[in-house]
Amino acid sequence: xxxxxxxxxxxxxKTSKGKKHIKLTVGVFIDGNKIIKVFNESSxxxxxxxxxxxxxxxxxxxxxxxxAKYIHENRISLDDSIQKYLGELDSDxxxxxxxxxxxxxxGYAARLPLTRFEFLKMFGxxxxxxxxxxxxxxxxxxxxxxxxxxxxxxxxxxxWAYSNFGFALIGNALGAVSNKSYQEIMNEFLSSELGxxxxxxxxxxxxLHGFGANNKDCGNWNWEENLTAIKMxxxxxxxxxxxxxxxxxKMNMYEEKPYLSLCHKKHANLSKHYDMGLGWWLNKNNNDxxxxxxxxxCFGSFLVFDKAQKxxxxxxxxxxxxxxxxxxxxxxxxxxxxRIF
Numbered sequence: 001x002x003x004x005x006x007x008x009x010x011x012x013x014k015t016s017k018g019k020k021h022i023k024l025t026v027g028v029f030i031d032g033n034k035i036i037k038v039f040n041e042s043s044x045x046x047x048x049x050x051x052x053x054x055x056x057x058x059x060x061x062x063x064x065x066x067x068a069k070y071i072h073e074n075r076i077s078l079d080d081s082i083q084k085y086l087g088e089l090d091s092d093x094x095x096x097x098x099x100x101x102x103x104x105x106x107g108y109a110a111r112l113p114l115t116r117f118e119f120l121k122m123f124g125x126x127x128x129x130x131x132x133x134x135x136x137x138x139x140x141x142x143x144x145x146x147x148x149x150x151x152x153x154x155x156x157x158x159x160w161a162y163s164n165f166g167f168a169l170i171g172n173a174l175g176a177v178s179n180k181s182y183q184e185i186m187n188e189f190l191s192s193e194l195g196x197x198x199x200x201x202x203x204x205x206x207x208l209h210g211f212g213a214n215n216k217d218c219g220n221w222n223w224e225e226n227l228t229a230i231k232m233x234x235x236x237x238x239x240x241x242x243x244x245x246x247x248x249x250k251m252n253m254y255e256e257k258p259y260l261s262l263c264h265k266k267h268a269n270l271s272k273h274y275d276m277g278l279g280w281w282l283n284k285n286n287n288d289x290x291x292x293x294x295x296x297x298c299f300g301s302f303l304v305f306d307k308a309q310k311x312x313x314x315x316x317x318x319x320x321x322x323x324x325x326x327x328x329x330x331x332x333x334x335x336x337x338x339r340i341f
Contacts, residue, residue, distance in 0.1 A: 094152075
């Protein structure tokens with residue numbers, strides 16, 4: 001039975017200290033088996049009840065996987081413009097294709113659909129631990145349409161810029177292909193296609209509550225208050241648990257679904273350290289190592305796997321732990337697995 005190494009346990013203890021209600025889950029896939037541990041404020045292991053967390057942007061990898069399925073079934077093409085599927089777009093203007101949206105090279109600014117003021121305020125609030133219970137995509141008007149009207153793009157690959165707006169467009173276009181909502185097609189995909197029965201869009205009574213500064217109960221983000229929030233759901237509205245996410249990682253490592261390999265290929269440059277697959281970040285020195293992180297107001301998540309070594313690690317927390325804390329724990333465990341296997 002695999003045991004966490006001392007350095008990873010030290011990070012877990014440092015991260016959990018002072019967080020009265022924390023349920024920090026660390027899941028490992030190795031030798032064909034899943035090992036899942038949950039830690040409390042004292043970094044003691046507690047009973048693993050398969051807690052369900054908001055996973056935020058990690059859900060983009062599932063949106064990209066659904067897109068790859070549609071491509072495999074010849075329902076869409078990676079080079080199709082979203083204009084072909086979203087009727088509200090102007091017919092005489094250029095709009096990005098699925099590849100550029102899924103690799104964050106579309107040209108859409110990172111702040112969209114927020115205004116510059118709203119975007120800066122969101123990050124200011126995060127730094128101060130304020131308004132963590134408020135979903136910033138619940139807006140006063142339909143900012144999706146504002147983005148279409150106000151942003152004119154050229155037919156080219158732009159420099160990488162992380163775009164929630166771009167992934168929202170992917171999800172809404174996939175829904176249009178099926179004449180259903182994104183929520184409907186994603187929930188069907190998660191349950192019927194992937195067999196992930198503890199994963200779904202939005203939140204329900206099964207979800208853990210998130211906690212913020214001074215151990216304040218932040219509850220969960222609401223994705224159903226108005227049209228804008230619903231349309232932004234493909235960018236980060238999913239909930240899941242460690243068991244399901246390790247199952248998803250296994251599917252990717254073994255390519256159990258034929259369309260998943262499309263997501264693993266390099267489709268764009270990200271930085272000096274990473275290439276971009278479809279949704280996934282690929283280690284530039286070893287494209288067999290794929291990762292993604294996520295977070296909402298009071299939740300954090302990180303998933304990494306190695307297709308060649310067949311190992312995966314996921315970390316989930318019902319607190320906003322600070323800059324890259326989930327990533328640090330996850331990669332510490334991942335690197336230890338590489339050293340011993």
